[in-house]
Amino acid sequence: xxxxxFLNPTRAAASTHTGTVAGERFLVLDSWRGICALLVxxxxxxxxxxxxxxxxxxxxxxxxxxxxxLSGFVIASSYGDRLNQPGQVARFALVRFGRIYPLxxxxxxxxxxxxxxxxxxxxxxxTGAAPFTGxxxxxxxxANLLLLQGVGFEDQLTWNAPSWSxxxxxxxxxxxxGVVFVAGARAWIWFVAAAVTAPLFLLGFSTHHx
Numbered sequence: 001x002x003x004x005x006f007l008n009p010t011r012a013a014a015s016t017h018t019g020t021v022a023g024e025r026f027l028v029l030d031s032w033r034g035i036c037a038l039l040v041x042x043x044x045x046x047x048x049x050x051x052x053x054x055x056x057x058x059x060x061x062x063x064x065x066x067x068x069x070l071s072g073f074v075i076a077s078s079y080g081d082r083l084n085q086p087g088q089v090a091r092f093a094l095v096r097f098g099r100i101y102p103l104x105x106x107x108x109x110x111x112x113x114x115x116x117x118x119x120x121x122x123x124x125x126x127t128g129a130a131p132f133t134g135x136x137x138x139x140x141x142x143a144n145l146l147l148l149q150g151v152g153f154e155d156q157l158t159w160n161a162p163s164w165s166x167x168x169x170x171x172x173x174x175x176x177x178g179v180v181f182v183a184g185a186r187a188w189i190w191f192v193a194a195a196v197t198a199p200l201f202l203l204g205f206s207t208h209h210x
Contacts, residue, residue, distance in 0.1 A: 026077070029070050036067040044162065064165060068172070075176060076191075083180040096173045100166050101147070107160045108144055111136070135159065147171075 042051070043060040051057060083089050118124045119131040132138060140158035143149045149158055150167030157164060179190050 026074060029074060033067055033070050036063040036070070039063045040067070068165075068169070071169075072172070072176070075173070079177070080180060083177050084184070086181075089177045089181050092177050093174060096170065100170060104147070104160075104163055104166050105145075107163065108141075111159050112141060135161075 039057070039060040040063050042057050043063075079092055083092060115131045115136050129136075132141075135156055135158040137158075140149070140154060143153050144159045144163065144167075147167045147170050148154075150164035151171050183190050
């Protein structure tokens with residue numbers, strides 16, 4: 001089994017029958033990723049309504065994992081046979097960085113601006129925590145700027161709390177590209193091993209035993 005056939009069976013079949021590599025888009029998966037994003041947004045939306053208090057919405061944080069699995073499949077399908085040269089890996093990293101970092105930086109700037117406003121106008125924070133303390137301190141700000149907030153450098157959620165997923169996503173991109181580049185045609189062995197062992201690590205380290 002070749003790397004292309006394992007990571008992208010549809011593309012491999014197209015190449016076999018037509019002699020060309022045809023790009024494809026999984027519209028059904030796009031729909032599911034949109035559904036996952038909406039459900040996670042509802043989970044973070046504290047309205048106090050019947051919908052937000054339902055058991056289903058209360059467990060919708062699990063759709064973050066589902067979203068990542070779907071996204072990983074799409075990335076593997078699109079890039080599984082296009083990361084054979086250092087330049088391709090570098091371009092992949094830059095493209096993925098460009099997709100996720102601008103919005104992350106914009107939101108981080110908004111949070112930092114609000115903390116600065118609280119510093120300039122003490123009446124805004126009243127009896128609450130002082131500006132740039134706790135999860136909004138400058139060390140955490142640096143970690144967020146470097147996308148390190150979701151990979152073990154912070155012991156709590158900091159600044160824009162949901163952005164931990166952006167950090168984890170980016171380093172997952174780098175890990176994927178590194179494995180495909182180094183392992184080459186044997187990359188599928190590493191991915192099968194990861195698929196088998198990852199659930200065991202989740203069970204062992206997750207506080208929710210999900």
